[in-house]
Amino acid sequence: MTNLAIAANQLRKSYGEKVVLDGVDLAVPEGTIFSLLGPNGAGKTTAVQILSTLIAADPASGSISVGGHDLATDPQAVRAAIGVTGQFSAVDGLITGEENMLLMADLHHLSRGEGRRIAAGLLERFDLVEAAKKPASTYSGGMKRRLDIAMTLVGSPRIIFLDEPTTGLDPRSRHNMWQIIRELVADGVTVFLTTQYLDEADELADRIAVLNDGRIVAEGTAEELKRQVPGGHVRLRFDDPMAYERTAVTLRDVVRDDPALSLQVPTDGTQRELGEIIQRLNAAGIEADSLTVHTPDLDDVFFALTGGARVPHQPKEAVR
Known part of the structure; x- marks a missing residue:
């Protein structure tokens, strides 16, 4: 057992x-990235603070264990096992920057030589x-975030809580932060990540839990969550109106867009269903001018599970 x-x-x-939190169950395996996803006020930061x-x-x-230590009876051992980077930079x-690092070394009671070496x-x-x-006040947002995690x-x-670590960062800084998080996990660190950004959870997390109104409303891998939501479709577009009409008759269960000559x-x-659609088109001698596949993404999952609550979302073109 993991x-x-x-x-x-x-x-x-x-x-x-x-x-704020109404009976939340959490199980985070060692050496993984676990993302707690939810809108403002869902209880994400409160969970991290606890x-x-x-x-x-x-x-x-009920019982709460962090790093193998009971939170209620041995909080000092928990503190020794974790690191926390909050929403607001410390x-x-x-x-x-160097003085910030040495200050943290002093707080951890490291010797002067060891503190300088680690810093x-x-x-x-x-x-x-x-x-x-240079004074940390002169650092960019991305540099301050990097320094924050370094501290x-x-x-x-062995366990790091990252509470919305990329809020306010530009796309390049977000990418850099994602790479840092991946490297931490590659070193065996467990990362508990809260975020409002759907693409961030999709990009990083091994498992995702969706928190809404203080409760976990769904949990699983990104792909498992996406499969819970209907709405996947293949879009066929035609230049020839006759081919468009023949396809509508051949496939039958379609959503028509007559002005655009496209069918959903x-x-x-799945590959199996896509293959069946193509096979039916080939058997009828029909060739679409374009074919695109849409599968539900975490936007669809989030809106379906939280009743349409809106969260900040950066266009994928800007961050990938």
């Missing part, structure tokens, strides 16, 4: 009558050597 880096049973948190010992869960919650802009190695790893002696790694955590054929997106 060891779990994080295991939470019936995680609950309320503020007065406001229920799992990272920043706030307490409600007494009605970087002190009044001091240099230098991380500054090099995150391509911050040239900027190390998190000073204590060599419902499909689950």
Whole structure:
């Protein structure tokens, strides 16, 4: 059985009558990227704050284990096993990048020599050597985020919580951050990622949980979640009106777009169904002028599972 880096049973948190987390179950295997996806106010940050010992869960919650340590009885051991990069940078802009790193080394009670060695190695790893002696206030957003994660790694955590780490970053900086996250996991680190960006979860996560109104409404791989949502289709477009009409009669179960001379054929997106459509067209001697396949993406999943709630979404052309 795969060891779990994080295991939470019936995680609950309320503020007065406001229920933020309502019985959330989480199981995050070691050395994976787990993404908690949801709109603003869904409870993502609250979950991170509880799992990272920043706030307490409600007494009605079940057992919670992080890094093999019980959150309720041994929070200090949990803190020693984790690193946290929150929504807002922990970087002190009044001091240099190097000084920020050495400050973190002091907080981890590292010796002066070890602290300098680790700081230098991380500054090099995150391509911050040239900027190390400059005030962090002069850094770009992407540089500050890189420094933020470098500071998190000073204590060599095996579990890292990244709470919306790319919010506000430009597309190139987002790509760089994605590569950093992949490299962390390649080194055996477990990453618990919260994000509002659907493409980010699709790109990075081994497993995704969709949180809405304090509850997990779906969980699985990106592909498993996409298969839960209908809407896949093949779009056939024609230049010849006669071929268009013949195809509509041949396939029958289609959605017509007469002005565009295009047909939508419902499909689950599998190779088998696509092959059957092509085989029927070939048997009838019909050739479409263009054929495109649309399968549901995480946008479709999110809107279906959260009742149409809107989240920030960057066009795929801008980030891929």
